[in-house]
Amino acid sequence: MNNKVLQYIDENRDKFIRISHEIHARPELGNEEYFASNLLSKTLKDAGFSIERDIAGHETGFIASYESEKAGPTIAYLAEYDALPGLGHACGHNIIGTSSVLSAIALKEVIDDLGGVIQVFGTPAEEGGVNGSAKASYVKAGLFNDSDVALMIHPGHESFRTVPTLAVDVFEVEFFGKTAHASENAHNGINALDAMISFFNGIGQLRQHIKKTDKVHGVILDGGKSANIIPDYTKARFYTRAISRKDLDVLTGKVDRVAQGASITAGAEYQLNHIQNGVNEFIRNTFLDDLFEKHAIMHNEPILHDDFGFGSTDTGNVSHIIPTIHPHIKMGSSSLVGHTVEFREAAKSAHGDHALLQGAKIMATMAIELIEKPEELQRIKHLHETLKENIYGD
Numbered sequence: 001m002n003n004k005v006l007q008y009i010d011e012n013r014d015k016f017i018r019i020s021h022e023i024h025a026r027p028e029l030g031n032e033e034y035f036a037s038n039l040l041s042k043t044l045k046d047a048g049f050s051i052e053r054d055i056a057g058h059e060t061g062f063i064a065s066y067e068s069e070k071a072g073p074t075i076a077y078l079a080e081y082d083a084l085p086g087l088g089h090a091c092g093h094n095i096i097g098t099s100s101v102l103s104a105i106a107l108k109e110v111i112d113d114l115g116g117v118i119q120v121f122g123t124p125a126e127e128g129g130v131n132g133s134a135k136a137s138y139v140k141a142g143l144f145n146d147s148d149v150a151l152m153i154h155p156g157h158e159s160f161r162t163v164p165t166l167a168v169d170v171f172e173v174e175f176f177g178k179t180a181h182a183s184e185n186a187h188n189g190i191n192a193l194d195a196m197i198s199f200f201n202g203i204g205q206l207r208q209h210i211k212k213t214d215k216v217h218g219v220i221l222d223g224g225k226s227a228n229i230i231p232d233y234t235k236a237r238f239y240t241r242a243i244s245r246k247d248l249d250v251l252t253g254k255v256d257r258v259a260q261g262a263s264i265t266a267g268a269e270y271q272l273n274h275i276q277n278g279v280n281e282f283i284r285n286t287f288l289d290d291l292f293e294k295h296a297i298m299h300n301e302p303i304l305h306d307d308f309g310f311g312s313t314d315t316g317n318v319s320h321i322i323p324t325i326h327p328h329i330k331m332g333s334s335s336l337v338g339h340t341v342e343f344r345e346a347a348k349s350a351h352g353d354h355a356l357l358q359g360a361k362i363m364a365t366m367a368i369e370l371i372e373k374p375e376e377l378q379r380i381k382h383l384h385e386t387l388k389e390n391i392y393g394d
Contacts, residue, residue, distance in 0.1 A: 023035070028083055044105065080126045092155035100363070171252070172237050277317075
């Protein structure tokens with residue numbers, strides 16, 4: 001079975017490298033990934049998958065499915081394909097989406113003999129933005145409830161198992177005042193910029209009284225229009241991050257109260273509006289990561305065990321529903337850092353192409369073992385339920 005899927009990947013490597021490069025050359029922001037979504041879903045359709053589009057409020061989302069006639073588990077692949085503003089594919093999502101699609105199609109070569117179902121979830125806007133983090137929308141819609149396990153691999157500066165991630169909220173804080181001439185009748189105005197500055201000062205004071213693992217960071221998007229006019233409107237965008245959703249809800253609540261206090265001080269009104277789905281921390285499944293490492297080594301991909309810091313991903317939301325991996329695979333220099341020009345260039349390099357193929361091979365042979373060894377899958381699922389109970393209770 002392994003030889004058959006690996007042969008497919010090797011024989012079709014040029015086709016899928018070309019797909020990755022085409023997506024890289026046409027970067028699209030979250031929920032605008034029409035080219036990438038159409039290209040990946042058409043590739044799956046041509047390979048015999050059924051396609052659903054416009055998923056859970058995300059026009060560029062899709063779900064591709066293939067069901068064998070024999071009973072077996074449902075293996076879900078996660079495909080990302082959005083780019084970053086101004087930087088293009090500086091997070092390597094052209095590789096992520098293409099690698100997941102390639103692995104799923106390769107697995108189809110043997111699924112009729114093995115038994116089971118293959119799903120590919122095309123998930124827009126992993127990088128966030130308005131209505132961002134589509135995986136969270138999919139989770140809310142119950143789309144992963146019938147899947148047994150979810151697989152994806154992220155390119156990076158080294159190969160790692162799944163690393164810790166932070167829960168994150170993204171929201172905008174708006175203050176509403178009353179305009180007036182800044183010199184002639186300022187006493188009749190309500191200064192929304194004063195409220196915003198008080199809010200930022202309050203956040204600075206709050207940082208002394210939050211956990212070391214909590215993060216609060218933001219920017220002013222609208223601070224007024226003219227120096228001689230009392231601003232009647234200001235807006236900022238903020239991120240809050242914490243090691244768990246439970247901690248994050250507390251932190252975001254504190255930020256909300258700071259905004260409320262700033263509005264009272266200035267006599268303004270305020271609103272705090274979440275602009276995208278909340279992202280949860282990752283529930284890491286040791287047994288599933290063990291399986292990833294086993295297959296990575298089998299494909300001559302050494303794995304490092306040093307964590308490299310905390311980011312956030314809506315794949316964490318999926319991990320709260322089913323066992324999920326989000327490991328990294330080396331695609332260039334050890335000095336590479338995501339969301340940079342250097343990372344973008346690596347994502348279309350020969351090293352990036354190699355990472356794409358390696359990721360597809362690892363996920364395909366992992367899936368075969370999960371299907372062939374139901375006791376292993378059950379052990380992974382049992383651990384997942386235990387980890388969830390520790391978070392949510394019985």
